[in-house]
Amino acid sequence: MTGGRPRSETSRLAILDAARDLLLERGYERLTIDAIATRAGVGRQTIYRWWASKSAVVADAALEGDLAPPLVPPPDTGDIETDLRGWLRAWTHRLTTAESTGFILALTAATADDRAIADILYDRFTRPHEQLLRDRLELARVAGQLAPDAPVSTIAGVLIGSMLYRVLSRQAPPTADDADLVVGLVFHGSGNRGRRTGI
Amino acid sequence: MTGGRPRSETSRLAILDAARDLLLERGYERLTIDAIATRAGVGRQTIYRWWASKSAVVADAALEGDLAPPLVPPPDTGDIETDLRGWLRAWTHRLTTAESTGFILALTAATADDRAIADILYDRFTRPHEQLLRDRLELARVAGQLAPDAPVSTIAGVLIGSMLYRVLSRQAPPTADDADLVVGLVFHGSGNRGRRTGI
DNA sequence: CGATTCCGAGACAAACCGTCTCGTAATCGA
DNA sequence: TCGATTACGAGACGGTTTGTCTCGGAATCG
Numbered sequence: 001m002t003g004g005r006p007r008s009e010t011s012r013l014a015i016l017d018a019a020r021d022l023l024l025e026r027g028y029e030r031l032t033i034d035a036i037a038t039r040a041g042v043g044r045q046t047i048y049r050w051w052a053s054k055s056a057v058v059a060d061a062a063l064e065g066d067l068a069p070p071l072v073p074p075p076d077t078g079d080i081e082t083d084l085r086g087w088l089r090a091w092t093h094r095l096t097t098a099e100s101t102g103f104i105l106a107l108t109a110a111t112a113d114d115r116a117i118a119d120i121l122y123d124r125f126t127r128p129h130e131q132l133l134r135d136r137l138e139l140a141r142v143a144g145q146l147a148p149d150a151p152v153s154t155i156a157g158v159l160i161g162s163m164l165y166r167v168l169s170r171q172a173p174p175t176a177d178d179a180d181l182v183v184g185l186v187f188h189g190s191g192n193r194g195r196r197t198g199i
Numbered sequence: 200m201t202g203g204r205p206r207s208e209t210s211r212l213a214i215l216d217a218a219r220d221l222l223l224e225r226g227y228e229r230l231t232i233d234a235i236a237t238r239a240g241v242g243r244q245t246i247y248r249w250w251a252s253k254s255a256v257v258a259d260a261a262l263e264g265d266l267a268p269p270l271v272p273p274p275d276t277g278d279i280e281t282d283l284r285g286w287l288r289a290w291t292h293r294l295t296t297a298e299s300t301g302f303i304l305a306l307t308a309a310t311a312d313d314r315a316i317a318d319i320l321y322d323r324f325t326r327p328h329e330q331l332l333r334d335r336l337e338l339a340r341v342a343g344q345l346a347p348d349a350p351v352s353t354i355a356g357v358l359i360g361s362m363l364y365r366v367l368s369r370q371a372p373p374t375a376d377d378a379d380l381v382v383g384l385v386f387h388g389s390g391n392r393g394r395r396t397g398i
Numbered sequence: 399c400g401a402t403t404c405c406g407a408g409a410c411a412a413a414c415c416g417t418c419t420c421g422t423a424a425t426c427g428a
Numbered sequence: 429t430c431g432a433t434t435a436c437g438a439g440a441c442g443g444t445t446t447g448t449c450t451c452g453g454a455a456t457c458g
Binding site for chain 2: 414
Binding site: 109 | 307308311313346356361380385
């Protein structure tokens with residue numbers, strides 16, 4: 001039951017590296033299993049043996065490669081707004097590098113292609129970042145820096161979603177200023193009642 | 200210069216209809232020009248003559264078919280928050296039908312695939328809706344219902360982007376409650392200073 | 399050492415691609 | 429009315445990619 005030649009870690013890494021490189025060179029649509037196998041110096045069957053689809057390979061490559069923003073919790077200086085401002089600035093900056101943008105576009109195509117891949121990517125890429133935000137926001141809420149009924153999950157989703165939307169629309173990518181504006185918005189709103197002046 | 204057989208409107212519509220149907224049946228990745236031509240009862244060359252790529256056909260099909268939410272301006276009752284709440288609820292509802300969701304996923308894949316398509320879709324689909332929001336928000340700002348320095352464009356982007364993000368992540372689709380929460384957030388914020396209580 | 403499992407390589411049929419070429423159909427200007 | 433022009437449906441063509449299968453060899457276990 002247990003014997004036999006073990007899976008080659010060398011081949012596995014070569015495949016993921018090749019997929020990562022070709023993804024950035026060609027984009028998801030023009031990425032082929034054939035090209036991955038050739039560049040990795042691997043038989044095509046070795047890919048088909050371990051992954052069910054192109055999108056599955058891409059998902060693994062993205063998560064094992066250095067393409068996703070690092071999972072860094074927001075600091076806790078006691079000032080929630082400053083902490084989140086800095087965090088969202090850095091996160092947005094990581095998102096807007098050429099590599100990350102290509103990677104996000106490719107993964108979004110994979111997401112549209114395959115529901116299972118969408119779940120994997122959300123679980124392993126987006127959700128952890130949202131969770132870090134939620135945790136920090138919950139701390140602030142308990143500390144009385146947010147309204148007691150502040151919709152913590154919604155806020156986290158708005159911060160992440162707004163920036164990702166800007167990347168996906170492929171128009172003006174989000175800047176540090178954009179991050180600041182969104183953070184200011186979710187904390188102070190824009191209504192003319194109950195708003196600190198001078199931001 | 201001018202003579203010759205004119206372009207067949209019948210074939211054009213048959214192609215767009217076939218593309219639309221196949222898009223929803225199979226998704227973007229598994230949609231082929233071949234299948235579109237066959238279902239439309241049309242030669243493959245007739246498609247290649249008028250469209251440059253699969254994504255171009257899909258973009259036209261989506262915009263001519265009934266897949267995009269209708270372009271309805273937010274009402275102006277004088278109460279910006281109520282107006283936007285209703286508008287975003289309706290917009291979100293349209294977005295979360297099975298047809299619209301499939302269409303958005305397919306178009307997002309096309310967007311990732313092709314920069315030119317991204318521009319076309321943003322210009323003809325997303326931007327007009329954002330513009331309607333911006334216009335209504337600007338009216339409110341001038342009327343003193345928003346802070347004088349309210350970042351009108353950012354607000355519009357946050358409203359649209361947050362909802363689209365929820366659709367694209369393919370986890371819990373956005374509900375009317377989510378729309379309400381986001382509208383409340385951008386108007387009142389969630390900070391514990393300068394916030395109306397009881398929402 | 400023998401059983402087992404993976405390996406790289408490549409043959410194979412099927413699908414789709416984008417281009418090209420038919421013969422025909424529709425519209426224009428003369 | 430008639431020739432020039434352009435689009436049409438159909439399908440042939442070579443090229444690429446797909447996913448499956450098979451081969452001989454390599455690695456690991458008991």
